Amino acid sequence: GQNIDQPTEMTATEGAIVQINCTYQTSGFNGLFWYQQHAGEAPTFLSYNVLDGLEEKGRFSSFLSRSKGYSYLLLKELQMKDSASYLCAVRDSNYQLIWGAGTKLIIKP
Amino acid sequence: DTEVTQTPKHLVMGMTNKKSLKCEQHMGHRAMYWYKQKAKKPPELMFVYSYEKLSINESVPSRFSPECPNSSLLNLHLHALQPEDSALYLCASSQQVGAGREQFFGPGTRLTVL
Numbered sequence: 001g002q003n004i005d006q007p008t009e010m011t012a013t014e015g016a017i018v019q020i021n022c023t024y025q026t027s028g029f030n031g032l033f034w035y036q037q038h039a040g041e042a043p044t045f046l047s048y049n050v051l052d053g054l055e056e057k058g059r060f061s062s063f064l065s066r067s068k069g070y071s072y073l074l075l076k077e078l079q080m081k082d083s084a085s086y087l088c089a090v091r092d093s094n095y096q097l098i099w100g101a102g103t104k105l106i107i108k109p
Numbered sequence: 110d111t112e113v114t115q116t117p118k119h120l121v122m123g124m125t126n127k128k129s130l131k132c133e134q135h136m137g138h139r140a141m142y143w144y145k146q147k148a149k150k151p152p153e154l155m156f157v158y159s160y161e162k163l164s165i166n167e168s169v170p171s172r173f174s175p176e177c178p179n180s181s182l183l184n185l186h187l188h189a190l191q192p193e194d195s196a197l198y199l200c201a202s203s204q205q206v207g208a209g210r211e212q213f214f215g216p217g218t219r220l221t222v223l
């Protein structure tokens with residue numbers, strides 16, 4: 001079966017750094033996506049990895065290891081507005097997105 | 110224009126009503142998607158349109174009927190829904206199915222079935 005695991009909830013402090021992990025087992029791999037979703041709103045695209053390594057985009061970075069079926073999203077200099085759910089999604093061999101359940105990130109002052 | 114728009118934003122309907130959700134994008138994307146999302150759950154794929162043709166129907170009940178009038182528009186017709194169909198309905202688009210980088214999501218329609 002297809003499976004994507006990420007922690008249900010994490011708490012971090014404003015100004016700090018947090019790493020959200022995602023492990024996956026899917027039928028094929030055609031890229032991994034991270035989306036941010038605030039409560040009641042649509043998901044917004046954060047990052048895309050298809051090759052191993054680190055992709056950096058401002059305060060957010062995403063890492064991929066295809067051999068380990070593992071990715072993480074790194075958020076630096078946390079701000080209160082970063083409180084949201086972070087969804088990991090893998091595009092499988094049928095080019096469909098398989099979604100993780102999401103990690104709710106709580107930022108405390 | 111990098112936006113997907115959806116109307117209405119909120120919809121309350123009875124189980125005997127017929128209503129439609131609308132989605133529009135002007136990014137030239139040829140793949141469009143309908144998702145259903147329940148609270149604290151990830152989006153659940155319902156339908157995929159590729160070049161205005163239905164390419165994927167994830168065993169969705171027939172009370173949900175999609176329509177793609179042209180490459181920019183996607184509708185979801187609703188009829189005889191059940192209270193458990195209450196959810197956030199998200200439309201998304203991408204360059205093509207499988208190609209391009211990401212799916213762009215609209216703001217969603219919050220549907221309540223009484």
